[in-house]
Amino acid sequence: MKTGDGNFTMTNFESVSKAVSETRKLVADFVGLLASGVTISSAVASQSVYSGATSTLTLGSASVSGTQVTASVSGGTAGVLYQVNLQATLSDGQILRMSTILAVVPDAF
Numbered sequence: 001m002k003t004g005d006g007n008f009t010m011t012n013f014e015s016v017s018k019a020v021s022e023t024r025k026l027v028a029d030f031v032g033l034l035a036s037g038v039t040i041s042s043a044v045a046s047q048s049v050y051s052g053a054t055s056t057l058t059l060g061s062a063s064v065s066g067t068q069v070t071a072s073v074s075g076g077t078a079g080v081l082y083q084v085n086l087q088a089t090l091s092d093g094q095i096l097r098m099s100t101i102l103a104v105v106p107d108a109f
Helices: none
Strands: 008-010 014-019 023-029 040-051 057-059 063-065 068-075 081-090 095-105
Touching (some): 023 081, 023 095, 040 057, 040 063, 040 068
Parallel strands (some): 008 023, 014 095
Antiparallel strands (some): 040 081, 063 068
16 A cells, blocks of 8 residues: 555555556554564565566665564566565564565656
8 A cells, every 4th residue: 555655564365566667665563563562673675577587676774663574675577576675673582474466667758
């Protein structure tokens, strides 16, 4: 879901798109998945090609703010679908992950 600030808030397997030259932030909110008193200790972002030519996106380091994990994404190849994962390690040892399919589209000038 696109928010008013231009970021995308992820839900599992919702698809989003970005142009090749854009840099966007992906946000995964784990609020409904955290038990009382449990916090996010660390986070990591990863990506893989879901469909199309073998290529990579540039992912920024994942950061944690309260119940949210955020990472920036840039680059990629037009016409390729990527699976982007934001993974949270919790204070109780659990590991949670949210994934989205990101379509990279050509720049429109």
